[in-house]
Amino acid sequence: MVVEIISVGTEILLGNIVNTNAAYLSEKCAGLGFSCYYQDVVGDNEERLCETIRTALSRADILLLSGGLGPTQDDLTKETAAKVLGKSLKLHEESKAAIREFFEKRGIEPTDNNWKQAMVPEGCIVLANPNGTAPGIIMEDNGKHVVLMPGPPNEMIPMFEASVMPYLSKLQSCVIFSQTVKICGVGESKAETMVRDLIDSQSNPTIATYAKTGEVHLRVTARAEDEKAARKLVKPVVKELKGRFGSHVYTTDDEVTLEKSVVDLLLANSLTISTVESCTGGLLAARLINVPGVSEVFKSGYITYSNKAKRRLLGIKKNTLLKYGAVSEEIASQMAKGAAMVSKADVVVSITGIAGPDGGSQEKPVGLVYIGCNVCGRMKVKKCHFSGDRSKVRENTVSSALSLMRECILEYYSEVTFGGKEK
Amino acid sequence: MVVEIISVGTEILLGNIVNTNAAYLSEKCAGLGFSCYYQDVVGDNEERLCETIRTALSRADILLLSGGLGPTQDDLTKETAAKVLGKSLKLHEESKAAIREFFEKRGIEPTDNNWKQAMVPEGCIVLANPNGTAPGIIMEDNGKHVVLMPGPPNEMIPMFEASVMPYLSKLQSCVIFSQTVKICGVGESKAETMVRDLIDSQSNPTIATYAKTGEVHLRVTARAEDEKAARKLVKPVVKELKGRFGSHVYTTDDEVTLEKSVVDLLLANSLTISTVESCTGGLLAARLINVPGVSEVFKSGYITYSNKAKRRLLGIKKNTLLKYGAVSEEIASQMAKGAAMVSKADVVVSITGIAGPDGGSQEKPVGLVYIGCNVCGRMKVKKCHFSGDRSKVRENTVSSALSLMRECILEYYSEVTFGGKEK
Numbered sequence: 001m002v003v004e005i006i007s008v009g010t011e012i013l014l015g016n017i018v019n020t021n022a023a024y025l026s027e028k029c030a031g032l033g034f035s036c037y038y039q040d041v042v043g044d045n046e047e048r049l050c051e052t053i054r055t056a057l058s059r060a061d062i063l064l065l066s067g068g069l070g071p072t073q074d075d076l077t078k079e080t081a082a083k084v085l086g087k088s089l090k091l092h093e094e095s096k097a098a099i100r101e102f103f104e105k106r107g108i109e110p111t112d113n114n115w116k117q118a119m120v121p122e123g124c125i126v127l128a129n130p131n132g133t134a135p136g137i138i139m140e141d142n143g144k145h146v147v148l149m150p151g152p153p154n155e156m157i158p159m160f161e162a163s164v165m166p167y168l169s170k171l172q173s174c175v176i177f178s179q180t181v182k183i184c185g186v187g188e189s190k191a192e193t194m195v196r197d198l199i200d201s202q203s204n205p206t207i208a209t210y211a212k213t214g215e216v217h218l219r220v221t222a223r224a225e226d227e228k229a230a231r232k233l234v235k236p237v238v239k240e241l242k243g244r245f246g247s248h249v250y251t252t253d254d255e256v257t258l259e260k261s262v263v264d265l266l267l268a269n270s271l272t273i274s275t276v277e278s279c280t281g282g283l284l285a286a287r288l289i290n291v292p293g294v295s296e297v298f299k300s301g302y303i304t305y306s307n308k309a310k311r312r313l314l315g316i317k318k319n320t321l322l323k324y325g326a327v328s329e330e331i332a333s334q335m336a337k338g339a340a341m342v343s344k345a346d347v348v349v350s351i352t353g354i355a356g357p358d359g360g361s362q363e364k365p366v367g368l369v370y371i372g373c374n375v376c377g378r379m380k381v382k383k384c385h386f387s388g389d390r391s392k393v394r395e396n397t398v399s400s401a402l403s404l405m406r407e408c409i410l411e412y413y414s415e416v417t418f419g420g421k422e423k
Numbered sequence: 424m425v426v427e428i429i430s431v432g433t434e435i436l437l438g439n440i441v442n443t444n445a446a447y448l449s450e451k452c453a454g455l456g457f458s459c460y461y462q463d464v465v466g467d468n469e470e471r472l473c474e475t476i477r478t479a480l481s482r483a484d485i486l487l488l489s490g491g492l493g494p495t496q497d498d499l500t501k502e503t504a505a506k507v508l509g510k511s512l513k514l515h516e517e518s519k520a521a522i523r524e525f526f527e528k529r530g531i532e533p534t535d536n537n538w539k540q541a542m543v544p545e546g547c548i549v550l551a552n553p554n555g556t557a558p559g560i561i562m563e564d565n566g567k568h569v570v571l572m573p574g575p576p577n578e579m580i581p582m583f584e585a586s587v588m589p590y591l592s593k594l595q596s597c598v599i600f601s602q603t604v605k606i607c608g609v610g611e612s613k614a615e616t617m618v619r620d621l622i623d624s625q626s627n628p629t630i631a632t633y634a635k636t637g638e639v640h641l642r643v644t645a646r647a648e649d650e651k652a653a654r655k656l657v658k659p660v661v662k663e664l665k666g667r668f669g670s671h672v673y674t675t676d677d678e679v680t681l682e683k684s685v686v687d688l689l690l691a692n693s694l695t696i697s698t699v700e701s702c703t704g705g706l707l708a709a710r711l712i713n714v715p716g717v718s719e720v721f722k723s724g725y726i727t728y729s730n731k732a733k734r735r736l737l738g739i740k741k742n743t744l745l746k747y748g749a750v751s752e753e754i755a756s757q758m759a760k761g762a763a764m765v766s767k768a769d770v771v772v773s774i775t776g777i778a779g780p781d782g783g784s785q786e787k788p789v790g791l792v793y794i795g796c797n798v799c800g801r802m803k804v805k806k807c808h809f810s811g812d813r814s815k816v817r818e819n820t821v822s823s824a825l826s827l828m829r830e831c832i833l834e835y836y837s838e839v840t841f842g843g844k845e846k
Contacts, residue, residue, distance in 0.1 A: 048461070302724070
C-alpha cells in the first residue's frame with residue numbers, strides 16, 4: 001500500500017519550523033512496509049489544501065495529515081478533508097467532555113472556539129489526544145484511509161504510537177519486523193564496504209545503513225506473514241553482522257543509545273565516572289547525564305576551558321602547559337589523571353581540542369582533539385581530527401569519547417581476565 | 424512572485440534525514456518577500472519527479488530544487504528538469520576542470536561517472552560549488568526560473584548564499600528589509616498580547632512573532648523600493664518594540680544569540696564566570712563555551728549531579744542537603760556560593776532541578792528547577808516549573824539561566840550606580 005504524508009501549516013512554509021513530523025511519519029511507514037512516494041507541505045488555505053488532498057487521494061491509499069486541527073479560524077484541515085470526502089461534521093460528546101476535562105485540570109476557562117475541536121466528520125474513528133485538545137480522526141472512503149493528527153510533535157507522536165500505528169498495522173497483509181545493529185568506532189564508508197555483499201545479495205531481509213554522528217546503524221528489515229516468521233528471517237543476518245563487527249556493535253536494541261550503553265557498562269561493573277572537558281565545555285557530561293539512572297555512577301564533571309582552570313582544578317603545572325600546549329597528548333593524559341585524583345572516580349575521560357573557528361595553526365589545526373581515558377589507572381589517549389564547524393567538531397568529539405570509553409572499559413576487563421587478575 | 428520548494432531524495436521519503444533544506448530555503452524566500460505555497464518531497468524517480476516539476480511550473484514562478492545532482496545512476500534531477508523544459512545536456516568545460524581540481528586536491532582518482540556532473544542543460548547559468556563536485560544550475564524558460572542545487576546542506580547553503588540569493592534578489596522589484604528584536608524573560612503569549620495591536624494595525628512593515636526555547640523573536644519586515652526606504656519604515660517600529668519590552672530586549676542583531684549577549688555583557692564589564700550544574704549536567708557551560716571569545720571570562724564549570732559531588736566540590740553540608748533536599752532554594756544558593764568561593768569568579772550560576780522522567784514527587788514534581796545567580800556577592804534564586812520531557816526541561820532551564828544572568832548583571836550595575844557605589 002502507498003502512503004502520502006501531508007503537513008499542513010503556514011509556519012512550515014515560512015521556514016519558522018523544521019518539518020520533523022514528516023521524517024518521523026516516513027520512518028514509521030517505512031518500518032511498517034508501506035511505500036511513500038511524496039511528502040507535501042501546504043499552508044492553512046482551503047483551496048490549496050483541497051487540491052493537495054485530492055491529488056494525494058489519486059495516487060496513494062493512505063493519507064497521513066498533521067497540523068491545522070487547532071481551535072482558531074485558521075485551522076481548517078478537518079473541515080477541508082471532510083468536505084473533500086463529502087462528510088458533514090457532528091458534535092462528538094466524548095471529545096467535548098475530554099476538552100472540558102483538559103481545561104479543568106489546568107484551571108483554565110475554555111473559550112468558545114475550543115468547542116469547534118469536538119466536531120468530527122460523520123462515521124469517522126475518533127482518536128484520543130491525552131496531550132492536547134484536538135482529537136485525531138480517521139476517515140475511510142472507497143478503500144482510502146485519511147488520518148488527521150494534531151501538528152505539535154508532543155501530541156502527534158503519542159497519538160501515532162497509541163492509535164494510528166495499530167490501525168495501520170492491520171492494513172498490512174504481511175508483517176514487517178526490523179532490528180538495528182548499532183556500531184561505533186567504524187567509519188561510515190568502511191562499514192558500508194564491510195556489508196556491501198550482504199546488501200547486494202538479499203532482498204528479504206533488506207539491510208539499510210544509516211550514518212549518525214560517530215556511529216553507523218544497520219537496520220535489518222524482513223517481511224513475512226507473521227512476526228515469528230519475520231524474526232526468524234532477521235536473526236541470522238543480525239548474527240552475521242555481529243560477527244563481522246565484533247565488539248564495535250554496542251547494541252541491537254532500538255531504545256539503547258551509545259551513552260546509555262556506556263552507562264550500562266559502568267553500572268554492570270560498578271565503575272564510577274568523572275569527566276573533564278575543555279573544548280566540548282560540558283557536552284560529554286550533558287549526554288551522559290541525559291541517561292536516567294546515571295546518578296549511581298557519575299561522580300563529578302569539570303569544565304576546564306582556560307589554562308588557569310586546568311592548573312587550579314587539576315594541578316597541571318604551568319611549565320607542562322607551556323611545553324606541550326593545552327591541546328596535546330600530554331595534557332589530555334594529565335587532565336584525566338588530575339581529575340581521577342581529585343574525584344576518585346574509576347573511569348575518567350578528558351577532552352582537549354581546537355573546535356574553531358579560531359585558535360588553529362599549521363601544526364595544530366582546527367578540528368584537532370585529544371581524548372584521554374583512564375580506567376582504573378590504565379590510560380589511553382586518542383588523537384582525532386574532525387572536520388566541520390565548531391558545533392560539528394564538538395558533537396563528533398563527544399561521540400568519539402563515548403566510543404573510546406566503551407573500548408577502554410572492555411579492554412581493561414579483557415586484559416585483567418586474560419592476565420589472571422580479577423579486579 | 425511565487426516560489427515552490429522541491430526536495431529530491433528517497434532518503435527523505437524513508438525518514439532517514441530531516442528535510443532541513445526546505446526550512447532553510449523557505450525562511451530565506453520569506454525574507455526576500457516571495458510567497459511560498461507548497462513544499463514537495465519526491466524520490467529519485469523520473470516519472471514522479473517529472474510530474475512534480477510540471478505541477479510546480481503550473482503554479483509557481485520560481486522552482487528551488489535540491490538533491491539528486493550526485494554522480495550515480497540514481498541521481499536524475501538535472502536530466503529530468505532539462506527534459507521537462509526541453510533542453511539537451513552539453514559538457515561544461517569549467518565544471519569539468521573544477522571537478523578534476525576537487526579530486527586532485529584530495530588525492531583521489533575520479534571515477535567515470537563523476538564526469539556526468541560536468542554536463543549541464545544548454546543555455547543555463549552554472550553556479551560554482553566550492554564544497555563538492557556538483558555545480559548548481561539555473562534554467563530560465565517562459566518567465567519561469569528553475570534552480571537546481573546539491574542536496575547536502577554544507578554544499579547547498581554556501582551555494583545559495585553566494586549565487587542563488589543574489590540572483591533571486593534581482594527578480595524582486597522591491598527590496599525587503601527585516602530586523603529582529605530578540606526578547607528573553609517574557610513568555611510567548613504575553614509577548615504576543617503586548618504587540619497584538621501593532622500586528623493587527625500595520626501591513627508594511629509586518630511584525631511576526633517566533634517562539635524559541637525561553638525566548639521570543641519579533642521580526643519586523645518592510646518592503647520598499649530601495650533598502651534605505653525599507654530601513655526607514657522598520658526603524659520606528661523597532662524603537663516602539665524596544666520601548667515596550669525595555670531591558671527584556673537583549674539584541675536587535677540577527678547574529679547575536681542569547682548566550683553571546685551574556686558573554687558580551689561579561690566581557691564589557693570584565694566579569695569572570697563559573698557555572699555549577701546538577702540536572703543540566705553541563706549544558707549551560709556548553710552553550711556559553713560555544714561562543715567564540717568566551718575564554719576571556721569563563722573560569723570553570725562544575726557538574727555536581729550527585730549529592731556527594733555537591734558536598735565534596737562545593738563544601739555543602741550533609742545536614743543542609745538532608746534538611747532542604749538537593750532541589751531547593753537553599754541548595755541552589757549554597758551551590759552558587761560554594762562555586763564562587765572555589766573558583767573566585769565574579770558571576771556564578773547554579774542549577775538544581777528534577778528533569779525527570781523519575782525523581783518527582785507531589786511536593787517537588789518533575790520540571791521543578793531552582794536557578795541561582797550570584798553577581799559579586801549579590802544572590803538571586805529563581806524557582807521555575809517547566810513542562811515537557813527530560814530534554815525539554817533541560818533546554819528550558821539553560822535558556823532561563825541565561826536570562827537570569829543577564830537580568831542579575833544589569834540589576835547589579837543599576838543598583839551600584841543608583842546607590843552611588845562603583846565596583
